[in-house]
Amino acid sequence: MNTKGFRIILASQSPRRKQLLEWAEIPFEVMVQSTPETYPPDMAVPEVPVHIAREKAFAVKQKNESLHHAGNIIIAADTVVVLGNDIIGKPKDREEALDILGRLSGNKHQVITGVVLLKGDREIAFADITEVWFHPLTSEQIAFYVDKYKPYDKAGAYAIQEWIGVIGIKSIQGDFYNVMGLPVSRVVEQLANLLIS
Template sequence: MLEPIILASQSPRRRQLLEWAEIDFDVVVPVTDESYPDGLPPEEVPVYIARQKALAVQDQLNNNPTIPGLDIDPTERSAFVAGIRRRTILAADTVVVLGNEIIGKPRDRDDAIAILTRLSGREHQVITGVCCRRASAEVTFADVTRVQFHALTPGQIAFYVDKYRPYDKAGAYAIQEWIGVVGIKSVNGDFYNVMGLPVSRAVRALAGM
């Protein structure tokens, strides 16, 4: 079994995936704007952002470790903090790419409908960048899954957006929700990568740290 880690994400889906993998973790939400340099190829963008998240959390732990569990006996606090700082940080970022364009999170209902209308009947890529970092040691990688939607009707798209409100999701959808069950024709690659984390590959990377 792996040692406990720090998950640099507030995503409930990534938390769920790590729980399914039976990995113990504490969550530290990174403070970063998730921007990236102009001209960076789409496949490199999520790796760049994931690394910035890991570095932000590492800096936070080194300078102001405020995470769940620190409300403990003061005599045990130093040892607890030292142990937390020795943990491996796992950060990830997921983007949806249509053609060569990164499709981000929708701004509002109209934008979500517009995004899903563009994805309807077409294949797109879901790319998750992962960064595992402990002290100065680091492993990064990107995992790519190709997803093909059936042609979706305007009624289906509106129903999904209004009921599930996918405004916090890249590409305006979550594969584990209704639209994934009825609207996706094929998935070529890691299904869990589309949920936000290629778990098996991440586990292997963590084991090698």
């Protein structure tokens, strides 16, 4: 992909999103601005991560005057885990992490990543959904994972590429990398559209 003449900004500190863009060989720089990860209470669940991603993208754009012209593309993303109709965020402590994984054990949940790309006045926004099935997990397995990997910065209290994903996930339907935090092939496709338009 020819990105010559463009500056691509990743509005995320997530090491997983950085890694995925690096694997896709997209040249980028990281620029973040703190935003509250809040949303209107009546918002439809698939719209929530898109809303939060949009807030992240616009916060970076507004803070940096140089990013307003069309030679810059900002990429922002947010990932939520959904069990039934409940959005499960990042656990605040060990007890909550144990509880979340206990609820995911033996069940199917959805991982939804919202992505927003900004180029000048143009915006591309979408949500990508992956369904994940966990094997039943023992309380010992859950405690081992939480105590060793401390997944407090992860929606749903787990990372698919870590031990719990290797031993605990029965199957997935959809983009594996979406569960890591970025549906990277779809991002690259939309980025290519922006680069030529």
